[in-house]
Amino acid sequence: MLHFIKKFAAKIWAKKHVRESEHFKQNSIQDQENLLISLVRTAEKTLFGRVHQFENIKTIADFQSQVPVSDYEDLKSYIEKIKKGQAGILWPGSPEYFAKTSGTTSGTKYIPLTKEGMDYQVKGAQSALFHYIAQTNNADFVNGKMIFLQGSPELEEIYGIKTGRLSGIVAHHIPNYLQKNRLPSLKTNLIEDWETKVNEIVKETEKENMTLISGIPPWLIMYFEKLIERNGKKITELFPNLQLIVTGGVNFEPYREKMNELLGKPVDTVQTFPASEGFFAFQDDYTQEGLLLLTNHGIFYEFIPLEDFGKPEAKRLTLKDVELHKDYALILTTNSGLWAYSIGDVVRFISKKPHRILVSGRTKHFTSAFGEHVIAFEIEESLKSTVTKFPAQITEFHLAPQVNPSEGLPYHEWFVEFEKEPENMEVFRKNLDDEMRKRNSYYDDLISGNVLQPLIITKIQRNSFQEYAKSEGKLGGQNKIPRLANDRKIADFLIQFKI
Structure with a gap:
């Protein structure tokens, strides 16, 4: 009976959520303009806001003339102040987290993540699942076991700011209704060595009723190969109730054939586009390519044509200016205090009603x-x-x-x-x-x-x-x-x- 109630409730929530989402899909251009001014007003009294004269910014054009495109090196001096315990630097107060990432030029990066930003990370993932449930009318996976291949949830502290990998931070925000279904155990999740960790995950999950599996494609493949090696069965034989695979981090398409081979038969796959800097997009229609850009999730987007990226006078476009099937460097302004920040990803639009993108590369790759x-x-x-x-x-x-x-x-x-x-x-x-x-x-x-x-x-x-x-x-x-x-x-x- 409880299983039926969970499944029924998930379908009701999903349909309600998707209905409510129609507004931002149809009003994304105006929402984005309003959002930028709201972000600027909120951060007007911060150190960054005072340096860049936020009080004089009334339009997108004002913002673009006063706030140059930045990368981590440009914001590093501000982030170092936050790391030393100073508040009100990039965003009012102090961030709730630092998400640690590896940079090729900057070494370890500490990306600030505020409470508002963290809320939208969780909402982005939930929205992806709700859209899938509403589209397929399938919520069976909520009653089985779910695994999220992720970094260690153990967090250190820097002047009271919890610090760790994004996937480890997200582990602390799994909704209560999913907690009992979630694998692996905390003990296994805390293992730092990846190969040892995957081996333990295999042992913990091989006899379970796995219904949802999530992770970056190459590491999903590693996990699946170890399961097959130990059990001599394809993944859908081992987990006959497996309903859904959620991926992110890299383009899934080059891995699809290999994944299907390991699975034994196709399993529904939802692609997402999360990063330490924000949750940007997800596949709202799992039957076709393209990720729905989340234009109401605390992030203002700008786009620089890839051929102009890095040039001093490169034009910064907004949603109303973009063209289909053209490559753009993605620039972010977020409610975690990143301002005109170049994340290094390249996207191309395949639809403008609503705005759907493909991640087409990296500016440095x-x-x-x-x-x-x-x-x-x-x-x-x-x-x-x-x-x-x-x-x-x-x-x-x-x-x-x-x-x-x-x-x-x-x-x-x-x-x-x-x-x-x-x-x-x-x-x-x-x-x-x-x-x-x-x-x-x-x-x-x-x-x-x-x-x-x-x-x-x-x-x-x-x-x-x-x-x-x-x-x-x-x-x-x-x-x-x-x-x-x-x-x-x-x-x-x-x-x-x-x-």
Whole structure:
């Protein structure tokens, strides 16, 4: 009876929530303008607000002229003051949390997260589940066991501000009605070593009635592989009531085929776009690509055309200005005190009614050793299109330029960890190169002009990418391996695993 009540209640809440969500989907442009002015007024008396003369800001244009685009280094002096116990620096009072993230240039970053910001992190995740329930009329998963592959929930304190990985912070905010269903145990969740932790999670979950599994795709795959290794069964045989997989952190599409192979049959998947800086979007229609941009969740968005990003006079666009199918660097102003902050993600809009996006790459992750500026979306779509034509499966991959080969023209080198190799690697390679040429005209020009030779695929051993992550101290949790680079740092590590 209790199971029926939980399921019935979840469906009622979901339908009510989705009805209420229609307002922000239809009014996002005006909501965004109102939100920015509200954020500015709230922070007018903060140190940052006084320095940037918030009292004079009345419009978006005023804001853009007075508050330059920033990155972590630009805000670091303010964050250091907060870390020393000073209040009212970026936002009134002190943040409730610091979310720790790894930066390539700044070392460990401490991203402030206020109570208001944390509330919207939780609401974003809840909204994703409610939209799924309303769309499918399926809430069976609320009565089974759920697992969230995440970082340790153990938090340190910096002048009274709780500090840890975002996924560990979120663990303290799981709604009460889900707590009894949640795995793994606190003891297992506190394990720092990722491989040890996953092994313990496998032992804790393999006999349970798992209905929802959530995590970043590469670490879900690692968990699934260990379950299969121990039990000799596909995941849906082991967990016959598995209803839903929730993913985030990286584009799911390149992992979909491998995931389905491990699952044994397709399972509904909802993609999300959370980060330490905010919960930005989720898949509100799990049957099609595209993530609904959350325009009423305490974040004001600006967009810089990718080709202009980094230029001093780059124009900052708002929702009313964006075009479909164009790549933009994502700029945030949040109710946690980030102001015109460049998060490093690149997005493209595939719909404007409502605003839906794809995450197409990272501003710092691209290959342009020869002026081609290839981004993640292009290589992921090229590989996806190629794999569908061949009976092949990819575990993971990385693209790096080879500028000075021992012989012949330079080329793009693809390091690929195959789960299942195509029968004809040469035809596969040529098809992949053709797909890349279709998607990037500069790359096509370089090939046709004999500046580059067609791409080369270097096959590498199983678990090579896990070994790389381990070598960088980035195995598990929220850590992601770049799909492409403009140098050979990752390539030089992977080459030792060449088959």
